[in-house]
Amino acid sequence: MTADPVPAPDRTTPRAALSCDGITKAFQGVRAVNGATFAVPEGLVTALIGPNGAGKTTVVNILSGSMTCDGGTERVGDAEVTNWPSHRIARLGLMRTFQLSRELGGLTVLENLLVAAPGQAGESLLNVFLRPSLVRRQERENVERALDVLDTYGLFHLRDNRASDLSGGQKKLLEISRAVMASPRILLLDEPMAGVNPALIERIGGHILDLKATGVTVLMIEHNLNVVERICDHVIVLAEGRTLATGRLGDLRENAEVVQAYLGEVIDASTHG
Amino acid sequence: MSNVWYYVFTLVFFLFDYFILAMGLNIQYGETGILNFAFIGFVAIGSYVTGALALPSSVGTGQHYIFGLGLPFPVNLLLGGVAASGFAVVVALITLRRLRTDYLAMVLISLSLVLYDVTNNFIPLFNGADGLYNVPEPFAGVLELTTNSFIPFFAAVTGAIALLLWLVMSRITRSPQGRTFRAIRDDDVVAAALGKDVFRTQLKSMLIGSFYAGIGGGLIIEFAGSFNPTAWLPGETFVVFAVIIVGGVGNNVGMLVGSLVVETLLIHLPAFLPSIPNHPGLIEYFDTVVVGVLLMAMLWFRPQGIVPERLRKASSLGGSDHALVARGSDAAAAARPAGVAAAGPKGER
Numbered sequence: 344m345t346a347d348p349v350p351a352p353d354r355t356t357p358r359a360a361l362s363c364d365g366i367t368k369a370f371q372g373v374r375a376v377n378g379a380t381f382a383v384p385e386g387l388v389t390a391l392i393g394p395n396g397a398g399k400t401t402v403v404n405i406l407s408g409s410m411t412c413d414g415g416t417e418r419v420g421d422a423e424v425t426n427w428p429s430h431r432i433a434r435l436g437l438m439r440t441f442q443l444s445r446e447l448g449g450l451t452v453l454e455n456l457l458v459a460a461p462g463q464a465g466e467s468l469l470n471v472f473l474r475p476s477l478v479r480r481q482e483r484e485n486v487e488r489a490l491d492v493l494d495t496y497g498l499f500h501l502r503d504n505r506a507s508d509l510s511g512g513q514k515k516l517l518e519i520s521r522a523v524m525a526s527p528r529i530l531l532l533d534e535p536m537a538g539v540n541p542a543l544i545e546r547i548g549g550h551i552l553d554l555k556a557t558g559v560t561v562l563m564i565e566h567n568l569n570v571v572e573r574i575c576d577h578v579i580v581l582a583e584g585r586t587l588a589t590g591r592l593g594d595l596r597e598n599a600e601v602v603q604a605y606l607g608e609v610i611d612a613s614t615h616g
Numbered sequence: 617m618s619n620v621w622y623y624v625f626t627l628v629f630f631l632f633d634y635f636i637l638a639m640g641l642n643i644q645y646g647e648t649g650i651l652n653f654a655f656i657g658f659v660a661i662g663s664y665v666t667g668a669l670a671l672p673s674s675v676g677t678g679q680h681y682i683f684g685l686g687l688p689f690p691v692n693l694l695l696g697g698v699a700a701s702g703f704a705v706v707v708a709l710i711t712l713r714r715l716r717t718d719y720l721a722m723v724l725i726s727l728s729l730v731l732y733d734v735t736n737n738f739i740p741l742f743n744g745a746d747g748l749y750n751v752p753e754p755f756a757g758v759l760e761l762t763t764n765s766f767i768p769f770f771a772a773v774t775g776a777i778a779l780l781l782w783l784v785m786s787r788i789t790r791s792p793q794g795r796t797f798r799a800i801r802d803d804d805v806v807a808a809a810l811g812k813d814v815f816r817t818q819l820k821s822m823l824i825g826s827f828y829a830g831i832g833g834g835l836i837i838e839f840a841g842s843f844n845p846t847a848w849l850p851g852e853t854f855v856v857f858a859v860i861i862v863g864g865v866g867n868n869v870g871m872l873v874g875s876l877v878v879e880t881l882l883i884h885l886p887a888f889l890p891s892i893p894n895h896p897g898l899i900e901y902f903d904t905v906v907v908g909v910l911l912m913a914m915l916w917f918r919p920q921g922i923v924p925e926r927l928r929k930a931s932s933l934g935g936s937d938h939a940l941v942a943r944g945s946d947a948a949a950a951a952r953p954a955g956v957a958a959a960g961p962k963g964e965r
Binding site for chain 1: 787788791792793795796798799801802803805806807808809810811812813814820866925927928929930933934
């Protein structure tokens, strides 16, 4: 099924940093994604919302290459990258975080960031043995930058801690700062604020807006519509594996189909809450 | 030279040789997380190839084997290591792309059994169940060593090779490449999402570890002059696993300690004890029991091993002094930990 009801992209929106067309994915007969079609405008913060089981995380897994799709196409900028492996998509500057934090538990917080540094000469054994000074110099620069990123995210004092020893909230910040260390052009955040306290939600929201200010395109799955309202410029609604609507949250609230599929109950909950 | 020294230097040889083997398995399992249950197969390949390259043409020797090139000592040993690495590439291309963790382990243990059965029964390859023997002693024509002087000499050679391989391995594990190995061990999906080519990296790790396996195996046949299938029953892989688990997975120095405790003290030393009257071979059977019990006890009480993996701190990673002076905003972060720290219990899902 194609996504006919999707309105044509508004002419005033910037070009797409990331787009997909007719993505499908079935898990043993269950159609988790069923023709998802949307574009993520460059330089903006876009929310991917929808009821539970709408296929949001599956879409993020497919877009980031962590999972292959059965049909459809994906583009990063103008390049078609459908079903490219994760590491090749990542090298185009697309980074993702995970819904449940997945820290590299045996490494320190600082090392978690260093792993993400792009283009390390020291990942070639030839360089390790034949050009040690180049490797050392680059490592020093990466350490400096990683410490700066940790400082920004308030993790500097935890730099030498084993990543598995962090608290849940700290792990959320580590996920984001690790992706930032890779200097991404596009950032996919899978529920960056799920299960964290209000103060931290505030703080993560601030970090996302800071990233936007540096030109990073952000696509985030988010359930909290207050957060979406405040920090997201653009919203994509997913339901039953297909794109239901795209636009500004304010306009979507007036879309009967969207309200029926998803917003109704949430708006009720949030106005009463 | 008295018999005591003969024993002591034999133990020293096995200490260093298993140090080399353990470093090889450690980079595969301890650093990269590849459960290589066929490890002893790579040791055997190194051993056979080293031996068959040193032996003269098989015509008239009463043995059947391939090669028979009569190559001098370090050359055949290096080629033995290369052969084990080459075989690792083939195995990795077939298995690593599709399989992970326990499935990979099952396939590899089957591979170990297949290698064993083929070598044991296909005589033209490496002389079947009899194995290779009369392998020429290294430096035989040059140094004129007697049986007694050869053992301490070769234990020292093995020690020197182990030292060199340890320096190389520490350099690898300390490098950004080593960090990428450990990232894949901790979570290969995350490593891939950060731009790491997981398959290529695992392939590198297999290649390096198998080279160490091949060198360790080659040294065994050079030391003993013979090598046959009883030396590498598929279960022998778990002795090397015991070495690295007891020593401390992820720590190269731990490999030497593990080799000392498991291989030298528990497996080889008892073989030199006087046998119990009327029960020949009983002590050897107890070896296996003791190693098994020790392995279980370690996993229960001290899974990190005797010498645990070190955390690599900022100061050891090239963070200059001024880089480590607290950043401005972090002082503020430390002063308002509520946002981060208080999220802890709730954030853990």
